[in-house]
Structure formats: C-alpha cells, structure tokens
Amino acid sequence: MDKESTGIIGDVRSVIHDYVITTGPSYGNNFFFSIGIYLLMLFGILTLTGMIMVIFGPFWWDVTPIGTLVRSIHLWAAEAFVTLVFLHLFVNFCTSAYKNRKILWLIGSVMLMLVLLEFAFGVGMGGSLIAQANQQAGSDLWNGMGLGFWINPMNSGAVLGWHIAIIPMILMVLMFLHYSVVRSKGLNTPYRKDIPYSIVPINHKTMYKRMAYIAIIVVLFGVLFTAPYIPPLTISQAAVQNPSAIASTFLNETNMSSATATYLDTINPYTFNTMTVYVTKPYSVYLNLTHSRNLESEFLSSDASQRHADMATAFAYFASNGSISNGMNSSNPAIALASTLTHMAQTGAYQPVLQSEVDSGLNNTYVIRFLYDSGTLWQMADKYGLSVPQWGMLKVGAPPWSIQYWLLPFNLLEIQTSSIPWWNDFENGAISMVMFLILLLLPYIPGLRDIPDKLKLYKLFWNKYTIPEMRKPKQ
16 A cells, blocks of 8 residues: 555656756746746635635635635735736846747736736625725726626626636636746746856755745735625615615616716616616515505606706705605605605615616625715725725725735826716726737837837846856855
C-alpha cells in the first residue's frame, strides 16, 4: 500500500515537475516578475472559499461567525487578486513585454476585464445594503454600454451564474492558455540589447514562501477587517422611516415622472409601465383582500384637469409630511391611494406582492428601482461610505473594509459629466469601452506602443535591484 501511495505521489510530482517552468532570465526570480504564480494561488483561495460559501448559502456567509470570516477572506483574496493583476499588467507595460509576446498581452487584457466583472458581480451577490447600492449603480454602467438587456446586476439569479460559473470557467481557460504560451516559449526576455541577463534556475522555494506570506496576509485581513453585513433595505423599512418619501414615490410612479419611468439612455431596459408595476397590480391585491372602494379607478375616471389638480394637491400634502392614516380617508383619491399603498408597505404586505410580479425571487429589479426612485436607498447607503456622487461601484463598505480604487477613473468621469444635459451613461460607457480597446490593441498602435520605452519606464523594473548582472562587483 505504501509503495502504491508512493507511486501515485511520485506520478503526481512528475506531472507537476514536467509542467513547471524550471529556468528563466536572472530577474525572473524577483517578485515583480513572478506575480503570475501568486495569482494562481489566490485564484485557488477564491475557488475554495467560493465553493464553501455556495455550499452553505447566504444566511451562513452573512450572519454566522465562521461564514462571515470565510466571506471576508474571499473578499480580501479578491482585492489582492485584482491588485496583483494590475501590478502584473503595469510591469509588462513598463517593460514593453508585448513587443515580444503580443498574444500574451491580448490574453492578459481580456483576463483583466473579466476579473473586474467577476469582482463587480461578486459585490452584488452579497445580499446586503451595500450589494443593493452596487447593483443599482452597476446597472447604470451596463445600460450605458448598451448591454443592459443581457446583463442586469439587479437580477441576482442571473448574475450568480456569471459569477460562479461562466466567468471563472473562461478565466481558467485563458489562464491555462496564458501559462502554456509562457511555458512553451519560456519567460519573456528583454527586448532591449542593453539589458544584461542570464538564464538561471527558477527559485521555486522562494516563490512558495511568498505564496505562503500572501495567503497569511489575506487571512489576517479577513480576521482583522471583517467585512460587515448590513441588512438590505426593504420597502417596509423605508415606508416606516420616511413615509412621505414613499407616498410621493407612489405618486411619481403613477404619473410616470419617477427616475425609472423617465430613464433616458441609448438603450432603455426599463420598458415596463411603472404605474402598472408599482400601483395597479399591488393595489388590485389589496382590493381583493379588503373589498374597499377602488381609489385608483376614481382617480383615473376623473377628467385630466381634475387629475392634475388632485395630483398637485397630493404632492403638496406629502411634501408637508401629511399623515398617512389621515390620508387614507382623504376625499382626494390621489392622496388616499398613495396613503393606502404606503400603509400596505409599512405593514410589510407590499414588497412580497411587488416581488411576485417578476419571474424569479432572485430578481430584485422592481424593488431596487423603487427604493432608488424614493431616494431612500442612497440615503441609507451614504451612512456606510457610499455617497450619492459615486455613481460607479467605488466602495464595498466604509474604510477600511474595502475600496475599489480601480473604478475611481470611471467614478470621476461620471461625476464630472453629470452636469452635462445631453451626456449620459452611454457616453461614459463608450469611453470605457474605447479605453479598453486601446489597452487591448496597444501592441499594434504605432506611437502608443513605444511610450514606455521613450519614457524609460523599464528602469523601474530592470535595474540593479532586480538584475544581478547590473550590480557592481564588490571590491
């Protein structure tokens, strides 16, 4: 039995040894030029913790101490992964590695985009208030790029498939291709003739130690900076805390003046009738249960001028924090209707009815859009480090929990262009796509591909500290 075990272990070691890169340029043992192996290790941590979270479910990872720890380790491993991906890209940019290996740059650029998508979708899967805010903000980005019909971050069921299956599988294939090219052709060597180097054995022991250090740091961050779970905002909570805002939102949904009803973009994924979704259908359930007089029918049956007057009076009533209980008995059908729906929301009966209108219990589009229309979503999120001007997904929570610095350029773009009337999410999305295409095709763009060399950025990573041959011999 021992011999058989030894044989199996020996075979595994042989396979691993055959696939491991054993030699490379002398600077290849430096941390900056061995980032790829640390990314593989972090990917393994993400896969393991992700599988554990999926097995035990949202309640476990949100509420229980062990689940929260695993979720926090998963988060910090993701933070480290994205950071090292950017650092890996920066090193290869500064050393113009794409001049010798264009295919590796193309694969790496696509992987970068997928990694950012994976992170964004992961944030939206948290099931918390922060997840709600990120789902809403992320939808603006996808809508702006014209992809809102296919990718809706507010539909957690659809995003779950992207996050745990589709993107990870594509990433694994690309990582395999990326590594296979490096293994078959060897580690990239300097394109410049004035950079000395020699081919030396790869110091795997040092790399394994660094892998262990990185793993320990990730776990320590997970322990020390545990990602908080902030329960998601419900329409019931919003109606209790700010009934006037919710009642006014019902009026906005009725006269089609809410943010959802007036959403303007090149592609408009919110083609549903807000009055039907937020007023008519939920109110019909209320009528079937109470057999009350049909306030919506009374309001719609009046002439246009009367409806306009009733609506104006209703807005004024709730703007002055008019009583919901008194409003339910108002002779103004608009006030009575909005008050009744608000009372329905306060008792917790409204959101389940609204949620039943979608095809899946994991599709939160109607709920999140309503909370966004009311303004309560961002009022609450602002208390936890997500301010309204941050249209993109800048933060997972208040510092020091997590800050997505890589989305800062897009956030600044959104903030700076928010005051331009004709400029919307599509223009910002288009700019983002153009920047990605420039990054992707950089090796083929004359002038741009030579910028790192002209600026001598290679000296940041090819120097006496990374290349032994550049060090002066001791006297």
